[in-house]
Amino acid sequence: KxxxxxxxxxxxxILSSTVLRKLKFYxxxxxxxxxxxxxxxxxxxxxxxGE
Numbered sequence: 001k002x003x004x005x006x007x008x009x010x011x012x013x014i015l016s017s018t019v020l021r022k023l024k025f026y027x028x029x030x031x032x033x034x035x036x037x038x039x040x041x042x043x044x045x046x047x048x049x050g051e
Contacts, residue, residue, distance in 0.1 A: 044050025
């Protein structure tokens with residue numbers, strides 16, 4: 001995990017503030033609810049808990 005944080009610190013210096021506002025990082029929860037706001041569950045593969 002520390003490597004990911006370090007890599008993101010470097011990458012975010014390159015990205016514009018507009019792009020940074022669009023990025024969202026998830027842990028093990030909360031991602032499915034947000035994903036289902038933009039895509040139907042029947043379009044998701046089983047490994048993403050689709051139907």
